[in-house]
Amino acid sequence: MRIGVDATSWVNTRGYGRFARNALARLVAADGDTTYVFVIDEETARTADLPAGAERLTVAVTRPPVAAASADSFRPPADLLRLAAAVTRARFDAMLFPSVYTYFPSALAPSIVGVHDLIADDFPELTLPTRRARTFWQLKQRLAIRLARRLFTVSESARSAIAPRLGITPARIAVVPEAPDPVFAPRPAADVERAAAAIGFESEPYLLYAGGISPHKSVETLVDAYAGLERDGLRLVLVGAFEDAYLSAAGSIRSRIAELGLGNEVILPGYVTDEMLACLYSGATAFVSPSLAEGFGLPAVEAAACGAPVVLSDIPAHRETLGDAAIFFPPRDPGRLTEQLQELLGSAVLRRSYAERGQRHVARYSWDSSADALRTLVHEVADG
Numbered sequence: 001m002r003i004g005v006d007a008t009s010w011v012n013t014r015g016y017g018r019f020a021r022n023a024l025a026r027l028v029a030a031d032g033d034t035t036y037v038f039v040i041d042e043e044t045a046r047t048a049d050l051p052a053g054a055e056r057l058t059v060a061v062t063r064p065p066v067a068a069a070s071a072d073s074f075r076p077p078a079d080l081l082r083l084a085a086a087v088t089r090a091r092f093d094a095m096l097f098p099s100v101y102t103y104f105p106s107a108l109a110p111s112i113v114g115v116h117d118l119i120a121d122d123f124p125e126l127t128l129p130t131r132r133a134r135t136f137w138q139l140k141q142r143l144a145i146r147l148a149r150r151l152f153t154v155s156e157s158a159r160s161a162i163a164p165r166l167g168i169t170p171a172r173i174a175v176v177p178e179a180p181d182p183v184f185a186p187r188p189a190a191d192v193e194r195a196a197a198a199i200g201f202e203s204e205p206y207l208l209y210a211g212g213i214s215p216h217k218s219v220e221t222l223v224d225a226y227a228g229l230e231r232d233g234l235r236l237v238l239v240g241a242f243e244d245a246y247l248s249a250a251g252s253i254r255s256r257i258a259e260l261g262l263g264n265e266v267i268l269p270g271y272v273t274d275e276m277l278a279c280l281y282s283g284a285t286a287f288v289s290p291s292l293a294e295g296f297g298l299p300a301v302e303a304a305a306c307g308a309p310v311v312l313s314d315i316p317a318h319r320e321t322l323g324d325a326a327i328f329f330p331p332r333d334p335g336r337l338t339e340q341l342q343e344l345l346g347s348a349v350l351r352r353s354y355a356e357r358g359q360r361h362v363a364r365y366s367w368d369s370s371a372d373a374l375r376t377l378v379h380e381v382a383d384g
Contacts, residue, residue, distance in 0.1 A: 100145075115162055123293060180298070181302070184278050209240070210280070286311050304362045311341060
């Protein structure tokens with residue numbers, strides 16, 4: 001059995017790139033009797049560390065999909081045709097797309113497509129900057145769903161939202177949850193201090209956000225809430241790529257920081273390695289995610305795995321992944337967030353309680369389980 005895999009998102013630093021790297025690497029390792037062929041563009045192939053045991057099919061395109069399938073959502077038709085033709089010639093038994101973001105039509109092989117969330121559908125003005133981008137996104141998603149033999153998403157809450165919104169029966173959508181990578185585990189104080197020093201501040205105390213710097217992440221809500229705290233040396237660290245191919249809130253966030261006079265108290269290290277991020281999670285007084293929408297909410301799970309108390313916007317994905325192991329506040333409500341953070345900052349017992357509960361709660365998630373769910377889907381579709 002030969003299965004094609006869309007690996008054009010392999011080096012993407014967002015959640016769906018991390019999903020591809022972790023779930024697919026374990027899928028190849030766990031399914032040794034199946035040949036997995038990773039279809040990848042030339043530029044991505046130069047830096048992608050693909051799984052041992054997987055074959056590679058490299059296709060020349062004019063624009064790397066990892067950049068093209070971003071804020072403008074436009075991929076040259078000639079590139080799509082090249083990818084489709086390569087897959088057609090390969091005659092795979094099935095074609096697996098880890099995410100609809102980098103989907104391209106595959107004529108002969110039945111496909112399995114990941115639809116991670118409805119963020120671009122629910123908040124188009126916050127994710128896709130132009131009417132053309134929104135049109136291309138809708139066309140791509142509709143085509144992918146129409147042609148897919150099976151679909152999957154990353155949480156039950158995402159499935160519950162996707163099915164009625166896109167007119168799909170829930171039974172057609174499998175759930176393949178995400179998980180924290182093994183690198184995300186508690187780190188000793190000395191490692192935390194070195195990581196903090198590397199980005200220019202003393203290690204404690206600080207609040208941490210990590211994730212995309214996109215408008216729907218509502219990072220300004222956290223900045224406003226931080227401004228209302230009795231800070232007394234407390235820093236705010238915002239980790240994420242302030243300049244990337246996606247629609248960015250970087251200008252708005254920087255303006256808000258300046259307006260509130262917080263320039264000396266907010267640290268903007270940009271994108272950091274997983275090793276440094278694990279250290280920052282481990283030393284954080286609290287991790288905060290004010291996001292308006294998520295499919296799974298992986299940074300919150302990673303932070304909890306590292307022993308950070310977690311404070312989250314009250315949205316379905318956060319409720320599902322962290323349950324009663326997190327503190328929740330209404331989205332876009334900086335006043336309530338300030339109140340909850342002030343209470344947490346005032347009680348070491350409360351912080352320790354939520355840290356311990358969070359670690360126990362996220363221990364249930366495993367990329368090996370994700371790979372098992374994908375393997376079941378792949379074999380179901382390939383076997384007809």
